[in-house]
Amino acid sequence: MRNLKTTICFLGLLIAGSAGAAVHYVPTDYPTIQAAIDAASGGDSIVINPGTYSGPGNYSISFKGKAITVQSTDPGDPYVVNTTVIDCQGSPSTRGFVFHSGETSDSKLTGLTITGGDNFLGGGIYCYNSSSPAISKCVITANSAVFGGAVAVGNNNSQPTISACTITENSAMVGGGAIYCIGSGPRFESCIIAGNFAPRGGAVYSHNPGNSIIANCTITSNAASVWGGAFYCFASGNMDISNCILWDNTASSASEMMVGNVGAPASVSISYCDIQGLSAGVVANSGSTVNWGQGNIDLDPMFVSGGQMDSITKVYTKGNYHLTEDSPCIDAGNPSFVAGTQIDIDGESRLSGAAVDIGADEFAVVSTINADIKFRPRALNLRSRGRWTLCTIKLDDGHDVRDIAVDSIKLNNEVKPSAAKAFRFSKKLFVMFNRAEVENTLSDAQGSALIVVTGNLGDGTVFEGQDTIKIVNGYCNMKNKTFGKLSKHFKQKCGKICKK
Numbered sequence: 001m002r003n004l005k006t007t008i009c010f011l012g013l014l015i016a017g018s019a020g021a022a023v024h025y026v027p028t029d030y031p032t033i034q035a036a037i038d039a040a041s042g043g044d045s046i047v048i049n050p051g052t053y054s055g056p057g058n059y060s061i062s063f064k065g066k067a068i069t070v071q072s073t074d075p076g077d078p079y080v081v082n083t084t085v086i087d088c089q090g091s092p093s094t095r096g097f098v099f100h101s102g103e104t105s106d107s108k109l110t111g112l113t114i115t116g117g118d119n120f121l122g123g124g125i126y127c128y129n130s131s132s133p134a135i136s137k138c139v140i141t142a143n144s145a146v147f148g149g150a151v152a153v154g155n156n157n158s159q160p161t162i163s164a165c166t167i168t169e170n171s172a173m174v175g176g177g178a179i180y181c182i183g184s185g186p187r188f189e190s191c192i193i194a195g196n197f198a199p200r201g202g203a204v205y206s207h208n209p210g211n212s213i214i215a216n217c218t219i220t221s222n223a224a225s226v227w228g229g230a231f232y233c234f235a236s237g238n239m240d241i242s243n244c245i246l247w248d249n250t251a252s253s254a255s256e257m258m259v260g261n262v263g264a265p266a267s268v269s270i271s272y273c274d275i276q277g278l279s280a281g282v283v284a285n286s287g288s289t290v291n292w293g294q295g296n297i298d299l300d301p302m303f304v305s306g307g308q309m310d311s312i313t314k315v316y317t318k319g320n321y322h323l324t325e326d327s328p329c330i331d332a333g334n335p336s337f338v339a340g341t342q343i344d345i346d347g348e349s350r351l352s353g354a355a356v357d358i359g360a361d362e363f364a365v366v367s368t369i370n371a372d373i374k375f376r377p378r379a380l381n382l383r384s385r386g387r388w389t390l391c392t393i394k395l396d397d398g399h400d401v402r403d404i405a406v407d408s409i410k411l412n413n414e415v416k417p418s419a420a421k422a423f424r425f426s427k428k429l430f431v432m433f434n435r436a437e438v439e440n441t442l443s444d445a446q447g448s449a450l451i452v453v454t455g456n457l458g459d460g461t462v463f464e465g466q467d468t469i470k471i472v473n474g475y476c477n478m479k480n481k482t483f484g485k486l487s488k489h490f491k492q493k494c495g496k497i498c499k500k
């Protein structure tokens with residue numbers, strides 16, 4: 001329900017903020033995504049409800065050059081992204097989306113899962129003919145192609161930006177298990193590219209001049225049966241790789257990267273990356289160059305858990321590529337990095353801590369402040385029929401309760417607030433929690449129980465506080481003095497219970 005409310009608010013703002021722009025819902029207003037796009041005008045949004053979308057009109061979807069947004073109901077919620085699925089069902093000559101009408105970054109695709117595509121170029125998405133959309137927060141998984149299992153980008157003027165996307169378990173018959181670039185300049189940033197397979201370039205296959213940019217990506221557990229476990233760049237190709245993790249990729253030759261061995265020399269620049277083996281994993285041939293810039297390291301990135309690609313069966317076991325707090329990648333990216341509007345794979349702001357981190361995840365450095373928590377009633381009768389409990393939150397000096405992000409508040413790590421209000425001139429936030437939900441967290445409590453309330457301020461600062469209350473498991477025997485500071489309403493309620 002909360003997500004629905006958030007979505008409605010968001011959409012309301014969207015409508016209010018752009019005069020004349022319309023929101024088209026799929027499948028409510030239109031049976032297919034393509035039908036909704038065909039009916040849309042510049043500035044409109046297509047909002048796709050959770051569900052699986054297949055068949056004509058739901059694959060090889062074209063924006064037709066329109067400056068529109070195609071999105072799930074909540075691109076920031078991984079559950080919604082994972083359950084809003086464009087499924088091409090492995091049918092030949094299908095893919096999720098094709099951009100070929102000169103789209104710009106005003107054509108936005110965000111918060112969808114694209115799977116089951118099978119094509120010659122780009123099993124999930126293909127951009128060509130000077131088309132440069134903005135693609136973000138998508139999951140592109142289990143697609144296949146001859147070149148570029150997940151994404152193919154053709155021709156020099158196609159410069160899409162693909163950010164905060166998870167690109168896994170795609171495969172290509174010839175090259176680029178995940179990505180194929182021919183003379184084009186895509187920018188991949190804050191993406192996880194893992195568990196993809198191809199004979200050449202397990203993750204990326206790039207040739208002809210175009211300057212592909214790979215920034216702040218985590219490229220791991222990809223495999224090539226021939227060469228270039230992560231990257232293969234050749235025939236005048238050029239790439240700029242910065243703030244990336246290349247780890248645990250495998251190939252018969254050049255486990256992380258093969259630069260040039262076919263056609264004219266290629267050129268790759270690498271800076272502030274964590275590359276397994278450094279030059280031992282990177283092979284340059286035929287006059288090609290690898291420009292090793294500053295800040296490269298070869299240290300275990302210390303993921304929460306590493307993934308694995310079986311080199312024989314090509315079966316991929318997913319990892320959790322968030323950094324742990326002792327990771328050498330934290331704050332080890334380019335110190336000159338300017339965050340701008342960039343986000344990490346979690347949708348969180350870049351530049352937490354002293355500098356940008358290497359890889360797709362920015363480790364959130366948070367400070368925790370104390371909160372003074374007072375829970376009412378002071379004695380909770382598990383047999384009473386009340387609907388609400390009340391909690392006041394007061395923060396340490398220097399912090400304002402009005403900065404608390406109400407949606408982030410949790411009681412005993414489970415219960416979210418039903419309502420909250422900070423009154424003018426008061427330094428407290430008054431929060432109501434559903435009584436039954438609170439009691440569910442206290443089912444084992446006897447005599448007394450700990451109430452822990454946590455949450456965030458808008459800047460990411462965490463607050464935490466606790467209170468101990470009595471637990472009564474019988475008819476109410478509480479005396480009014482226990483409720484001396486409570487409202488008349490609560491006193492009346494207690495009085496009614498006591499009389500029963």
Ligand SMILES: [Ca+2]
Pocket residue numbers: 330331351352353354355356357362363
């Ligand atoms: Ca950092």
Ligand SMILES: [Ca+2]
Pocket residue numbers: 344345346348361362363364
């Ligand atoms: Ca993060």
